[in-house]
Amino acid sequence: MYLQIGLRPEDRDVCRFLWQEAGAEAPVKTYRLTRVGFGLACSPFLAMQVVRQHARQCGEIDTLIDRVVTDMYVDDLATSCDDSGEARNLVKKLSDLVRSGGFSLKKWASTDVSALHDLPEEDQSGEGRLWKTLGLFWNRCSDHLTFVIPPAVELSRCDTKRQLVSLAARVFDPLGCLAPFTDRAKQLFQALWLRGIDWDDCLPADIDVMWRRWKEELDQLPTIRVPRALLSTPREQLQRVELHVFGDATETAYELDPGWKPFVSNRVQEILGLTEPHQWRHCPTSDNPADQLSRGCALDRLREDQLWWNGPAWLKDSAER
Template sequence: MSKINEYAWPHYFLLHHGVFREHSSTTKLRVVFNASAATTSNKSLNDIQMIGPPLLNDIFSILLRFRQYKYVASADVEKMYRQVLVQPDQRDLQLILWRETASDELSVYRLNTVTYGTASAPYLSMRCLRQLALDTDDKIIARVINEDFFVDDLITGEDDPQVLLNICEKTSEILKSACFPLRKWTFNYDVNKEVFKKLSSGEHCQNKTLGLGLQVDKDMLYFTTNVENTSKVTKRTMMSVISQIYDPLGLLAPTIIIAKVLLQKLWLCKIDWDDAVPTDIECLWNRFIQNLSSLQNIRVPRYVMSEHVLNCELHIFTDASQNAYGACAYIRTYSDQSSVSVKLLCAKSKVAPMRQIFWKRWAKEYVAELQTRTKWKTRQDSLAINQLALIKDDNLPPLKWKLGRIIRMYPGTDGISRVADLLTSSGITRRAFSKICPLPVSP
């Protein structure tokens, strides 16, 4: 950040305010910038920015890989956005007003680095990381940088503790060469003090991993949801509570689906966001809130595999009702030297649609298939190569159907053709036999 006395056109002043985070171990007070505020031109900085292609990795895939390794490590890039410089001719689009005390005059400052809150910030920072992966000759480190980062959080693992330490040290060196220092290193096993000091590791205790709590000494996942019940229960407060329950792997699906079903019932009641909910729904909701505190006592094993595994199986179970449906996946491992181990990998739940369309689809799609269609099961020589035919179009009258010549037919596994290509004035068109009307003329 640089203090300036004049600035060029175009320019943009960023709105900003502070956010206090009591539970943060590094940055208690974080500045939030708003680049979406419109100016006198009715345009904001985010309106004119190109956001670039999406480079964020899938958090679900990262967490699944995180659970398959016996030894894991996590860290984050220190002030990641602030490590990337912006082109000098673009920096006047990141101006702020600031003064140290209330008695000082307002001064204009120019932000020289990528700013959190701008539309292009995620792409610019992630693209710099991807460039480090392209520049390195180590394929393993390149894979870690490309696949194991979610924004500034690194989560990786290996089944060999020494191999994992080597990966962490090399990754830290490569990122540090580009001013991306990794900090707050956490391991789920004991490492020597020299490695701790070299990696600037954090305390070996409870830690958050992409929003999930990780008790590293016991290698357990836990949930840190703290929800306070309000005196007035409305649709807005219920939605707020549900959104606070962070569960990317669906491990709390049986619990969350209860709240989702209650919220769906409110939609059927057609009440406004701030209206009091019916008494029966309020009683069910209060009971749900009271039991929600029990989530803090739940511990889920992070490691889903077992040692000396010879056989690994994935078992998926599904079920449905009129209110909701869901699925869960279990990992079953066993070998000659160990007993059978079954652990929950992930789950997914969803409320049933408010409009019941099952029976309509059943009558339209399934019942119709019960009728025997002999024309599809017996060979008929009604079409031939080079034969002229009209292409049936349900949206046009017959006199406007396209004329074409059959140039190729596609037999199925049973040797019976059901699809053909026709050469028309606009090109080659592929249609089913039921849409082809042969003309009674010689080719």
């Protein structure tokens, strides 16, 4: 994708590099890039902006432009349709749109194979069940998001604070589906800071026990399956959509540095100004999904926790509840 985007002549001098052919006596030559280069911090932005600008200039349908602007990140497109006919139409129009700019969309994947019937086989993805998109693993056969076990997890090793942070960061969960599990590692990291443990010091015995238990649970990550579709009903059939937010706090999460207090106070005032008093309710612990996040939860319990995944049952009752 990058090599399809040219650099302006006046910008090419800042993309110079040295090249020497094999052999010690070969002269060193100076070249400069004429296309967007790999490894530059600005390259992802340039690629995204060029594709978006091309869509705005050439797109004739607002919804088509919106797909490119909002559903595309660098060279990944993640979008959805209500039926296979709409999907086939979208595939054709998006392919034509980017092709007119010198690009091509490859490795198409869908939960409905009929949506890709009009595409040549070389433009479709392979037959693998797990498909990685935007860092998330998607099982297109079951239409679920899932997780994989980080490689090279050593259960018997006495880790350091650095190794704890490194492994915890490899559980990629941008949606927060595993927050009750991943926050347990963050709380251990916080405890290490409070004790003054250096980066390359071995974990204290009591924390090491809890950390080993956390690592042992990583084998269960593939058993966590999250429905990819947030709404299982087509949007035009929905009569009302509500957003309910649950909150909770513990001492480890609630204590704040004095410098943060004005910031938090200002945000609280902003939130209160955007809501009405009658919209706030006390939620008992037994009905509060956020309680799992603040207390932490083992993966096997989290997998079966209906309160965490679906919220309290009374959400489906009348608004007066």
